[in-house]
Amino acid sequence: MEEPEVPTEHLHEEMHSHAHSSGKAWIMWVALSSALLAAFAAVTSLLAGHHANEAMADQIKAGNHWSYFQAKSIKENLLVTKIELLEGLGKARQDKDLAKLKEYARDKEEIQALAREKEEDAHHHLESHVIFARGVTMLQVAIAIGAISVLTHKKKFWFFSLFLGLVGVVFFTQGMIYSTQKVEHKPEIHAKPAAETPPTHS
Numbered sequence: 001m002e003e004p005e006v007p008t009e010h011l012h013e014e015m016h017s018h019a020h021s022s023g024k025a026w027i028m029w030v031a032l033s034s035a036l037l038a039a040f041a042a043v044t045s046l047l048a049g050h051h052a053n054e055a056m057a058d059q060i061k062a063g064n065h066w067s068y069f070q071a072k073s074i075k076e077n078l079l080v081t082k083i084e085l086l087e088g089l090g091k092a093r094q095d096k097d098l099a100k101l102k103e104y105a106r107d108k109e110e111i112q113a114l115a116r117e118k119e120e121d122a123h124h125h126l127e128s129h130v131i132f133a134r135g136v137t138m139l140q141v142a143i144a145i146g147a148i149s150v151l152t153h154k155k156k157f158w159f160f161s162l163f164l165g166l167v168g169v170v171f172f173t174q175g176m177i178y179s180t181q182k183v184e185h186k187p188e189i190h191a192k193p194a195a196e197t198p199p200t201h202s
Helices: 009-022 024-090 095-152 156-179
Strands: none
Touching: 024 095, 024 156, 095 156
16 A cells, blocks of 8 residues: 655745745745655655555455464364264264364464454554554645745744644654554453364264
């Protein structure tokens, strides 16, 4: 997934040209603040794209684990069917088959835990992406309004631009804090699989 674009180069050029032509000192400060906001926007955009890619990768890994889980379930069901057919013919269960059932049950439990961990990791990365994406949006709007203040020579637009830029920086900080938090995986509670003790036929 690509990072959100930050198309601000032409705005910077426009601001600098107006700053030199107008001779107003505050317009130079607009250009400087917009350059700083653009730097924050670039870094925030990069982080948003990184977490989007990580979320996608973890979701793919979770899907692979669930596919493996299904494959184990199919093998387990086939073995249960075999045991039931043998019992229907009056033959005793084989120890190796019962041991294999327990192995399948243990493997399924481990695979399921890994799959759910990857799903939780993907969700964490996606939430981080959303926070950073909001920051990119606010910073982009702040830069655009800064350009409007230069074009219209109205300071009030610059002040509003600084306010939106501050909001964007807050989102950036929030995203940094949230993304560095360790994901707490929920403990799995598993019932004893019925496949371990297939029913006997009278």
